[in-house]
Amino acid sequence: MECVLNSLSCVCRDESLLDDRALLLEMLEKMMTARKFEEKVFELYSKGLLHGTIHLGIGEEAAGVGTAMAMAPDDYILVTHRGHCPAIGKGCRVNAMMAEILGKQSGTCHGRGGSMHIADFDRGILGANGIVGANAPLACGVAMTIKLKGIRDRVCAAFLGDGAANQGAVHESMNLAAVQGLPVIFCLVNNQYGVSMHISKAMKETDLTKRAAGYGMKAFECDGNDVLAVYEATRDAREYALREGPCLLVEHTYRTSGHSKSDRNLYRSMEEIAEWEAVNPVVRFSNFLLDRGLFAQEEIGCIDRSSDDAIEAAVRLAFAAPDPLVDSATRDVFA
Numbered sequence: 001m002e003c004v005l006n007s008l009s010c011v012c013r014d015e016s017l018l019d020d021r022a023l024l025l026e027m028l029e030k031m032m033t034a035r036k037f038e039e040k041v042f043e044l045y046s047k048g049l050l051h052g053t054i055h056l057g058i059g060e061e062a063a064g065v066g067t068a069m070a071m072a073p074d075d076y077i078l079v080t081h082r083g084h085c086p087a088i089g090k091g092c093r094v095n096a097m098m099a100e101i102l103g104k105q106s107g108t109c110h111g112r113g114g115s116m117h118i119a120d121f122d123r124g125i126l127g128a129n130g131i132v133g134a135n136a137p138l139a140c141g142v143a144m145t146i147k148l149k150g151i152r153d154r155v156c157a158a159f160l161g162d163g164a165a166n167q168g169a170v171h172e173s174m175n176l177a178a179v180q181g182l183p184v185i186f187c188l189v190n191n192q193y194g195v196s197m198h199i200s201k202a203m204k205e206t207d208l209t210k211r212a213a214g215y216g217m218k219a220f221e222c223d224g225n226d227v228l229a230v231y232e233a234t235r236d237a238r239e240y241a242l243r244e245g246p247c248l249l250v251e252h253t254y255r256t257s258g259h260s261k262s263d264r265n266l267y268r269s270m271e272e273i274a275e276w277e278a279v280n281p282v283v284r285f286s287n288f289l290l291d292r293g294l295f296a297q298e299e300i301g302c303i304d305r306s307s308d309d310a311i312e313a314a315v316r317l318a319f320a321a322p323d324p325l326v327d328s329a330t331r332d333v334f335a
């Protein structure tokens with residue numbers, strides 16, 4: 001098993017983070033909400049109530065939420081086809097996300113995008129992209145705009161997968177970003193697989209941090225199933241990107257859900273999935289908060305129930321919401 005885990009608990013380098021109860025609460029709430037959101041989406045899909053495809057990131061909540069939360073509100077993120085967790089982390093409202101997935105007018109993109117194209121410009125979520133690797137050149141464009149406008153306190157994070165790391169456009173973008181000194185974080189969520197292909201079959205050198213040196217960039221690395229480790233590593237990467245230019249951030253994690261809407265898991269063993277389920281980032285962080293005496297069991301139970309309620313309400317509202325009007329079909333169409 002390719003895995004870089006700190007331990008079964010969470011590890012916090014900067015203990016002052018643990019004094020920030022609001023931050024810890026938000027991390028837990030967002031990770032629980034992301035998990036329940038995705039489980040509900042899967043349930044709706046299984047019942048035939050959803051159109052289009054879905055890619056769930058169950059198991060990747062710490063990576064998505066931890067990185068998005070370490071961004072400033074005005075920073076930008078570009079997420080992948082597996083983008084629900086970072087979108088929730090950056091503050092996207094689950095009501096609007098659920099409505100989007102159900103194709104409703106009240107969705108983030110008025111029901112035009114669905115799961116794979118959720119965007120929320122007001123929160124710096126510039127969109128999800130189904131073209132593997134495309135976020136890298138887009139992030140260069142965003143960061144070039146930030147630079148040309150003389151904005152000094154803003155970065156753009158491009159989420160990419162381990163599979164995307166081998167796309168030509170990703171290499172070209174890393175080189176361009178480095179040469180131009182662009183404020184980009186190439187956030188590589190290494191969940192070990194590109195569809196059914198394990199990273200060890202897709203590349204001879206599986207230590208993705210080594211890629212950075214080839215472009216004169218710095219690399220950061222973290223246990224992607226530990227939300228505190230992800231948050232701290234992203235904070236470091238962000239500071240670096242603002243000060244020095246682009247960097248690579250590799251987060252080691254795993255999706256315990258299938259690649260897409262249907263996946264018979266024929267390419268991996270049940271034991272491997274179980275090993276990663278044992279380091280479920282939501283349970284791991286909850287246990288850490290309990291063990292350190294930062295939250296009581298009743299408080300965690302309360303957050304758990306309120307995130308259930310939030311998802312149930314999102315589904316209810318989305319089903320009750322109107323469909324987009326037919327004569328709005330060409331609105332927002334530019335070409």
Ligand SMILES: Cc1ncc(C[n+]2csc(CCOP(=O)(O)OP(=O)(O)O)c2C)c(N)n1
Pocket residue numbers: 080081082130131132133160161162163164165191193194195259
């Ligand atoms: C340019 C391009 N090539 C192939 C595909 C088909 N495809 C969709 S997801 C995926 C795997 C991507 O793997 P990775 O980058 O590791 O992201 P993950 O799915 O693991 O989150 C592929 C090959 C695509 N959408 N776009």
Ligand SMILES: [Mg+2]
Pocket residue numbers: 161162163189190191192193194195
């Ligand atoms: Mg992958």
